[in-house]
Amino acid sequence: xxxxxxxxxxxxxxxxxxxxxxxxxxxxxxxxxxxxxxxxxxxxxxxxxxxxxxxxxxxxxxxxxxxxxxxxxxxxxxxxxxxxxxxxxxxxxxxxxxxxxxxxxxxxxxxxxxxxxxxxxxxxxxxxxxxxxxxxxxxxxxxxxxxxxxxxxxxxxxxxxxxxxxxxxxxxxxxxxxxxxxxxxxxxxxxxxxxxxxxxxxxxxxxxxxxxxxxxxxxxxxxxxxxxxxxxxxxxxxxxxxxxxxxxxxxxxxxxxxxxxxxxxxxxxxxxxxxxxxxxxxxxxxxxxxxxxxxxxxxxxxxxxxxxxxxxxxxxxxx
Numbered sequence: 001x002x003x004x005x006x007x008x009x010x011x012x013x014x015x016x017x018x019x020x021x022x023x024x025x026x027x028x029x030x031x032x033x034x035x036x037x038x039x040x041x042x043x044x045x046x047x048x049x050x051x052x053x054x055x056x057x058x059x060x061x062x063x064x065x066x067x068x069x070x071x072x073x074x075x076x077x078x079x080x081x082x083x084x085x086x087x088x089x090x091x092x093x094x095x096x097x098x099x100x101x102x103x104x105x106x107x108x109x110x111x112x113x114x115x116x117x118x119x120x121x122x123x124x125x126x127x128x129x130x131x132x133x134x135x136x137x138x139x140x141x142x143x144x145x146x147x148x149x150x151x152x153x154x155x156x157x158x159x160x161x162x163x164x165x166x167x168x169x170x171x172x173x174x175x176x177x178x179x180x181x182x183x184x185x186x187x188x189x190x191x192x193x194x195x196x197x198x199x200x201x202x203x204x205x206x207x208x209x210x211x212x213x214x215x216x217x218x219x220x221x222x223x224x225x226x227x228x229x230x231x232x233x234x235x236x237x238x239x240x241x242x243x244x245x246x247x248x249x250x251x252x253x254x255x256x257x258x259x260x261x262x263x264x265x266x267x268x269x270x271x272x273x274x275x276x277x278x279x280x281x282x283x284x285x286x287x288x289x290x291x292x293x294x295x296x297x298x299x300x301x302x303x304x305x306x307x308x309x310x311x312x313x314x315x316x317x318x319x
Contacts, residue, residue, distance in 0.1 A: 004182065004199060004203050059076055059077075060076070060077040060078070060275075060317055060318065060319040061074055061075070061076065061077060061083065061119065061120060061317070061318045061319075062074065062075040062076070062077040062080070062281070062315065062316075062317055063095050063097075063103050063105075063315065063316050063317075063318060064271075064283070064290060064305075064309065064312045064314070064315050065092040065093055065094055065095050065105065065106075065271070065312065065313050065314040065315070066085075066092070066309055066310055066311065066312050066313075067091050067092060067093055067108075067285075067310075067311045067312070067313040068288075068309075068310030068311030068312075069309075069310040069311075070087070070089050070090065070091060070092065071085040071086060071087050071089065071092070072085060072086040072089070072092050072095065072105055073085045073308065073309065073312075074086070075305065077275070077317055078292075078303075080292070080303060080305055082308065084122075086105070086117065086122065089105070089107045089115075090107055090108065090109040090112070091107065091108040091109060092105050092106070092107050092108070092313075093106055093107075093108045093135065093136075093313045093314060094106040094134075094135060094136045094137050094271070094313065094314040095137070095314050095315070095316045096137040096138050096139050096146075096316055097139065097316045097317065097318045097319075098139040098141070098144060098168070099139075099141055099144075100118075100119070101118070101119030101318045101319055102116055102117065102118055102119065102125070102318070103116070103117045103119070103316060103318050104116050104117075104137050104139065104146060104168070105117065106134045106135060106136070106137050106148065107134070108133055108134065108135065109132075109133065110132050110133065111129070111132065112129075112131060112132055112133050112134045113127055113128065113129050113134075114127070114128040114129075114131070114134055114137065114146070114148065115127055116128075116168065119318045119319070120318075126168065126169065128146075128165060128168075128169075130163070130171065130172055131148060131150050131163055131172070132150075133150065133151065134148050134149075134150065134163075135148065135149040135150065135151065135183065135184075136148070136149040136183070136184065136185045136186050136231065136232075136314075137149070137186075138186050138187045138188050138194070138232075139168070139188070140188045140192050140194070141188065141190065141192075142188075142190075142191070142192040142212070143166075143167065143192065144167040144168055145164050145165065145166055145167060145168070145192075146164070146165040146167075146168040147162055147163070147164050147186055147188065147194055148162065148163045148164075148165070148172070149161075149162060149183035149184070149185070149186055149196070149198075150162070150163050150174075150183070151182050151183055153182075158181040158182060159176065159178070159180065159181060160177070160180030160181060160182045160183030160196075160198045160199070161174055161175065161176045161180070161183070162174070162175045162176075162183065162186065162194070162196060162210065163175075164194075173215075175210055175215060175217065176217075177196070177206075177208050177217035177219065179200050179201075179206055179208070179219060180196070180198045180199070180200065180206055180208070181198070181199050181200060181201055181203075181206075182198050182199045183196055183197075183198040184197050184198045184199070184229035184230060184231070184232075185197050185198075185229065185230055185231040185232035185233075185241070185242070186232050187232040187233050187234045187239060187240075188234060189234050189239060190234070190236070191212055192212035192213075193209055193210070193211050193212050194209065194210040194212075195207070195208075195209050195210075195220075195232055195239045195241075196208055196209075196210065196217070196232065197226075197229040197230070197232055197241055198229050199229060205225050205226055205227075205228065205229055206219070206229070207219070207220045207221075207222055207229075207241065208220055220253065220254050221254055222241075222249065222251060222254055222255075222256055223254060223255050223256050224249065224256040224259065226241055226242070226243040226247065226249055227243045227244070227245060227247075228243050228244045228245070229241075229243075229244075230242035230243050230244045230269060230270065231269075231270065231271050231272055231314065233272060233273060233274055234274075235250070235274035235277075235280075235295070236274070236277065237277075238250045238251060238252055238257060239251050239252070240260075240272070240274060242269050242272055243269065244268070244269060244270070245267045245268070245269060246261055246262050246263070246264045246267045246269050247259055247260065247261050247262070247269070248260040248262070248269075248272065248280070248282075248298070250296055258296050260280070260295070260296050260297070260298040261298045261299075262280075262282055262291070262293055262298050262299070262301075263298075263299055263300045263301070264282075264284040264287065264289075264291070265284055265287040265289060266284050266285075266286045266287035267284075268284055268285045268286040268287065269282055269283070269284065269285075270283045270284075270285040270312070270313050270314065271283045271312070271313055271314030271315045271316075272315065273315050273316050273317055274295060275317050276295070277295065278294065278295055279292055279293070279294070279295050280292075280293050280294075280295040280296075280298075281293075281315050281317075282315075283312045283313065283314070283315055285311050285312055285313060286311065288306075288309040288310060288311065288312065289304055289305065289306050289309065289312075290304065290305040290309065290312055290315060291303070291304045291305075292304070
């Protein structure tokens with residue numbers, strides 16, 4: 001499967017949608033040609049969220065955006081015991097958490113919504129509806145800003161941009177690097193610098209930084225380039241960039257400090273999260289498996305969630 005097609009995913013044919021009062025930018029939903037993701041049903045009313053059987057406020061929780069089942073499945077961490085699930089989505093693809101343990105869910109679709117849940121909560125405490133087809137998200141731990149990857153895809157325009165909501169609310173500011181034709185992943189470091197990967201013209205890997213306080217991206221050429229742009233994460237010291245097969249690139253600036261190869265059944269690495277200096281949780285999407293691996297050694301998983309998942313796309317820990 002073409003790597004760009006894997007990022008585009010499925011999406012209904014969409015009409016142009018206009019972002020309110022933020023430079024008047026127009027955004028068109030991504031057509032999902034050649035996607036390997038299964039179709040998902042229309043989201044139910046928000047009151048349909050399942051009750052989660054846990055006293056979740058006293059433990060870490062693992063949230064998996066399970067795109068194929070249109071749910072977000074929740075597990076204890078590190079025990080990996082199934083706790084419950086959040087329902088009523090169209091296609092939940094990405095999730096991210098803030099300092100308070102609140103979790104944002106990016107529900108991909110032409111009238112896509114970003115839902116915020118309190119740690120262990122079963123109904124949203126906030127909803128953002130400005131963006132069609134919201135993609136990867138990240139929270140700035142310095143100020144609570146929420147960054148969301150968005151992609152403009154028309155017959156004549158292919159542009160990856162980033163929307164940033166101040167403290168996770170209001171109208172977003174839009175930031176562009178015209179070298180991006182499509183954005184894939186993004187992450188903040190501890191200083192509030194935002195790192196984004198995706199495709200440039202010719203469907204080649206592209207990577208850039210939006211420094212804290214700046215409105216202009218700085219392009220970065222890595223010393224070793226991933227095969228394809230995947231999820232981006234902060235491990236507490238390095239920015240990690242994944243490809244869409246089985247490798248995570250531990251980076252510092254333009255330098256790749258280490259390449260981490262994971263032993264996956266289908267080599268369909270999608271979301272991953274680094275909860276500590278010794279562990280990484282990674283999703284083998286088309287094998288329907290979530291694995292806990294040694295970090296930064298990689299290799300075979302030391303624990304797995306191997307049942308109950310349907311095309312898991314992203315993972316985050318809330319605490």
